[in-house]
Amino acid sequence: MAFLFLLPLLVLVVALIAYPIYRAVSLSFTDKLVGYPERFVGLKNYIYLLHDDTFHGVVRNSAVFTVGSVSLKVLTGLGMALVLNGVWRWRNFFRGLLLLPWITSTVIIALTWRWMFDSFPGRGFFNSVLIDLGVMSRPIAFMATPEGAMLAVIIANWWRGFPFFGVCYLAGMQSVPLELYDAASVDGAGPWHRFWHVTLPGLKHIIIVTILLSFIWTINDFNIVYVMTRGGPGTATQVFATYSYEVAFNQLRWGRGVTVSIFLVPLLIVGIALVSRYLLRDKD
Amino acid sequence: MREGRFNRRKFLAGALGASATLAVGTQAAPAVKKGTSLRLWILKTYVEPTNKAIEASAARWAQKHAATVSVEYFTFEDMQTKYVAAIENKNTPDVGQLETGAPARFAGMGQLLDLSGFARQIEGQVGKPPANVAPVTVIGGKTYAIPWYIMAAFWYAWRDEFEKKKVKLPGTFEEAKKAAHALNRPSENFYGMGQSWNRTSDGYGVMQSLMYSHGAGWTTKEGKYRSIKSPAMQAAMKWATDIYKEGIQPADTLSWTGSQNNENFIARKIAQTSNGPSITFALENALAKATDAKERKTREEALANHLALPHPGGPDGRRMWAIAMSFGIFKSTKDPEAAMSLVAHMLSPEETVAVMKDSYGQFAPVLDKARSASKDYFNKNENYRTFGRAAEWFTATGWPGPVTAAAAEVQASNVLTDTPAKVIIDKWSVDQAVEWGDKKIKEIYDTLRA
DSSP, X not given: OHHHHHHXXXXXXXXXXXXXXXXHHHHHTBOOBTTSOOOBOTTHHHHHHHTOHHHHHHHHHHHHHHHHHHHHHHHHHHHHHHHHHHOOTTHHHHHHHHTHHHHSOHHHHHHHHHXXXXXXXXXXXXXXXXXXXXSOSSOOOXXXXXXXXXXXXXXXXXXXXXXXXXXXXXXXXXTSXXXXXXXXXXXXXXXXXXXXXXIHHHHHHHHHHHHHHHHHHHHTOOHHHHHHTTTOSTTTTOOHHHHHHIIIIISOBHHHXXXXXXXXXXXXXXXXXHHHHHHHHHHO | OHHHHHHHHHHXXXXXXXXXXXXXXXXXXXXXXXXXXXXXXXXXXXXHHHHHHHHXXXXXXXXXXXXXXXXXXXXXXXXXXXXXXXXHTTOOOSEEEEOTTHHHXXXXXTOBOOOHHHHHHHHHHHOOOOTTTGGGTEETTEEOOEEXXXXXXXXXXXXXXXXXXXXXXXXXXHHHHHHHXXXXXXXXXBBSOBOOXXXXXXHHHHHHXXXXXXXXXXXXXXXXXXXXXXXXXXXXXXXXXXXXXXTOSOTXXXXXXXXXXXHHHHTTSBSEEEEOTHHHHHHHHHHHTOOXXXXXXXXXXXXXXXXXXXXXXXXXXXXXXXXXXXXXXXTTOSOHHHHHHHHHHHHSHHHHHHHHTTTTTOOEEOSHHHHHHTTTGGGSSHHHHHHTTHHHHEEOTTTTSOOOHHHHHHHHTTHHHHHHHHHHTTOOOHHHHHHHHHXXXXXXXXXXXX
């Protein structure tokens, strides 16, 4: 009887999670080309990518993009939560306002940021402001250098994602018992010590979970990079998702394209396992 | 397996029937059953009137045969994604517009009908493609698609800038670079040129024109791999990277992803750029929308002042990479006769010219009957006369060999533009970059299934 109740969930898990993962992993062991039957090639795709300098660049770019974005999101999310936690007047309005980036379409966000960094006369926000203020006379081509383009996609991704962190941390802060702050104050703790010894430990689990979730979302991000830079200039912002797309859909090499994405899976599984173990240990 | 044999027989019988119907007379179209329904995939371009004109042409066929044509669009952006998804999900359209590399790629996958007989039979009605365009649709001696038009890039220049400085209009890449130096005024935020090596046809298309015009290609005449480590490639790479080193382009040129060269040219921030006639469309369209006499005068001047020159040549001649759009019929079609009838209708000189007239020069017919019928249209002015010669200079991906799936993959992998980018961004030497590009190209040819 219990099995019958579990059956719908089991079917969903198998159909929506287990089968696609199995299919992706099995494709990565083939030389599947679009329109052709797949042939088993063992670890050939993995070995190819391990020796592919473009893929090495993709790993580096993805690491910089993900670590940069997630770090910024944690810091600004904490800042946002601290400010909102102390605001009582117009509290709901500000919470709603700061959630705007989270609910805006990613493509719109990417286009907007692309325009903001643009050096086209009269359109690029940063260039226009700097020129109007007399700081410089000619526009800076932010997006034309590897560093500038990477910074631009990190900022766009950060802007889109930080409200999620802020809202999660705000919820966490509001669940920290006020008595702990009172006790710390009585013991002479100032605002910094209260934050460091009361707020942060109270948010520990939330911080870990948000970092893990955001890490997964960011490292798999396609839209922002594709719309803003298409992986360029050159391959300076090519990340896992855009490279996988280019290999699978433009070069029509599905087996290899899937392998690019599959390379991430062990890393993500280890991350998830470590976090789960840590959280469960704390609970015990 | 049995089902496969049955379907093939059924299909062959259908194709034979269609061929027999066509053989009755060159003007006769294949028989179309009443109530037939077809799916037609076409390219949506920036020139909206062309898209509408193609839809209208399909609608005329549908009306004539009491049939239905459902027109679905793809863009340059999602063309591959849509076709890949359709092929893998066995949901291909009946008739599809195919870009240069698609007939070779899709025929190799066994997706396209062999149209050899059909092509011969409608030749009397629509004419032949020129010898440099025909191989795009002929794979292994069989015709898998029929060319319709060329969408080419031309060398846009502001006439007054050249006249003011008494600079010769460029006919070669070297002259274009020299002119760029003469016209360059960075202090006024005006640059001599704007050429990006990005991941669009504005990048890899121009890179191919540059390479082929220097005599550098990565294939033999038979379409087999040939190393690009040659003096010709060195010379092409020198041009491609010098234009970045010599300060004759806006600093953000390498980050342009498609429309920015149009914008910079129209805004008169650059003196020259390679682009399709969408620039002419934008200028003509702007003039049509002028609201007062002053605005009208300015826009008239801009239109008269912009030049679309033939794409520059090199030491080995003028070889202009362009997009050759053709019609293919997918094997999945339930009604090959109706599909052939639709293709014959759209390729007819009357329908082709009707679409072309709404294309602002972007659509240069290739079949000789439509080319003859379009002579007056392309005689409109200097720019249009250049547009009308697109087929003459057309050079396909993989020159000097035929278009093959491997050649199409070389283009799609962006290795051609990543090679100069390695020099410009990563500060590699030209030798290192060419070595890297050559290795990538060879790997494609070594590992792609025949």
